[in-house]
Amino acid sequence: MHYLVRTITIIFCLLFSSGGLFASKDAGGTGFIINNTITITGAKGEYTGPMGELESVVIPLKRVGRLFMIEAKIDNITGNFLFDTGSAELVLNSTYFRKYMTTTGGEGGGITGSTGTIQNVQVKNIDVAGLSYRNLSADVTNLSHIENRRGVRVLGLFSLSMLKGMEIVIDINHNELRLYRLDKTGNRISAQKNEFRADITEKVELYHNILFVKVKIGGKLLDFCLDTGAESNVLSSYAPKKVLSTVTILRRSDLMGVGSGEAEVIFGKLNDFVLGERPIPNMETIIASLDALSATYGYTVDGMLGYDFFIKGEICINLVKNELKVSFAKT
């Protein structure tokens, strides 16, 4: 049953969050940063060993359409990982990490494995812009749909679970991700002077390594998750009438999939969206059923904040205080 639910979730996420929300097997467990230290390679490439004093790192993001890539090295394979806060843990693309799987399918004339197969594996080393991780668990699955859609090599999905205990600033207008180490109380460690200048501060809930925040549409409070892998915002088609009536529907389309698959995509403009008493005008959204996602989490998901939200300014997430801060870009 668990597998079925997980599969449904994955189908949903393939559709909406570019690989999406994978139910974590160790939700709420310990982080992936082994021994609670981060190793960093120092100036001009020489290895300087673990550095407890690391205060901040800037990771350059590579933009591919409305997606953002982080270059990383997994064991000896280097390439792009999609920065996907909608993914519950590190995910590897089976195209390049098939040898990590215990059942790899056939060779030569065909494959016995089917699409959607997922396997949890262990990865020895991951290096990202000077950060080093050791002995991580990761899900291996087929991510070729993202590659083929955007024409870029995608080795996997880089999730928030990789950044536990940190404050992260997502600045897609400058194509960068800034990471700050925090003390136990969730403050940037002492030498770090530049606190985030927030226009709004909101509490967030971390559930299965996915961030949820309360938003207000048409005066109604709704639960949205934050998903950097979603190329558009998504609003549930079962949201209250008062909520949906604030959306101007601009487009609709029927999609015919392979076999008997069929679905509907509705696209519109959010006219009355408020986050932390701050109205955010002119955000576009897809309207779709989020029932399967809600069922998987046992948590009503009313929508997803994707690219249209992240482009609004600098988004700061404190993963100790569980706070979301936004510094809106000047228009």
Place this chain on the structure above:
Amino acid sequence: MRYFLVFVFLLPVITARPQFNPNTICRVENGRTYFRIDLRWNDKQKKELTHLFDLDSVVLQAVFSGKKEIAVKNNQWEIVKLNDHMVELSKVIKSLSVKSLAANDVFMVDDRWISAEGEAERESVDFGVNRFTNVHVFQYRNGVARFFIPGHKEAKRVFLSGSFNSWSTERTPMQACDSGWVVSLKLKPGKYSYKYILDGTWTLDPYNKLSEWDNHTTNNSIVYCYNYMFRLRGHPSAHQVILAGSFNNWDQKELKMIHIGDSWLISVYLREGTHTYKFIVDKEWVTDPGNKQKTPDGNGGFNSVIGLGDSILFSLKGFHDAMNVILTGSFNGWNTGELLMDKSKDGWQRYYILGPGNYEYKFIVDGKWMIDPANPNTTGSGETQNSFLALKSNYVFRLDKFPDAKVVTVAGSFNGWNPDNFILVKKDGSWTFPIYLKPGKYTYKFRVDGKWVLDPGNDIWEENEYGTGNSVLWIEP
């Protein structure tokens, strides 16, 4: 007064015209989509309705013929009359979450609405010249480009990232030197976009005045690696010498030449192919005295001509008694009268300048079409069989197994998955097919005597929609 009355009488007619406001047509409520449709809409408005909301023509026909419901493609539509001319059409929203759609379909449709396409590659240009404000920050000699960014001594990690390394943020680290950071890398002549990454932060080259918008939020620096230098000797007392040509639409101001020693010089990047040009010496147009190749300029004079690229020799042995032999192919739109071949000692030959790419061709000997007997690489079969030439081939499909197979082909995203077209040639027990592929991802499979086979020499493959796999190949820039 009379006009006023006419206006008053016309007013109801004007206000009664059916309104078509796309923003108020569709709404979503309780998991259903609703469309408010005015039965007075004309054909143009109906067409716009279909375009915006993808409504099936059968459904619309039912609406406009007064039906109360209709089922089309597993959808049950309800039609409710609101008043004399307004109806409301509705149906349950099909849930995306439980349907086995191809995963990328949603955003493919969505792309047209949200402009999510990736960065457009605009590297294919006719010509270019650099505009650096500091001559030391970029040099290009013997195929090696040297990038230098002065200062930033406090930086810990500096990288060069650009179209030449697939915008890798790690692959091209710069080395610290006395006065800044430097890196050299091999580049072919061409146009490239790039940025520096200083401790994780993307940075435009501050000494480069050329930049282009990346279609999203930022600019990238632009550099050209030159492949040609124009030189005009003499004219020591001229005030100004300009280069103008077909490559810059004969602009009379853009390309100022520099006086060095006994010559006027300018280096440029020029696309491979044929270009015509002249120099303008103090407003007087002159051809290049150092270049004998000239072509009529259409005004009774001449332009100088240069051809950049590989000149390919097509040759056909024998056929000494033939009256004429013509070369025709995909490179000239299969024109059957353009490329007459010349008689040679062995038979017939013709030089032709071509850029990198895949070409199909044939010879026409006294009206009879034939493939090139000296070229083992062919595409198609029977009457559709053509000789195949991969110029500056950058990949060779190779299959070392199946030495006893009769026919081996390769099909993939590069040829529309045509199973019969690209035929491998057997040599020393291996099957091979050379090809030129632009940078990017390709999926493919071999077909051995009619049976699909993954490339056994390539570990990288992905699942396909048939529940089997396709081999994956990435061509780097």
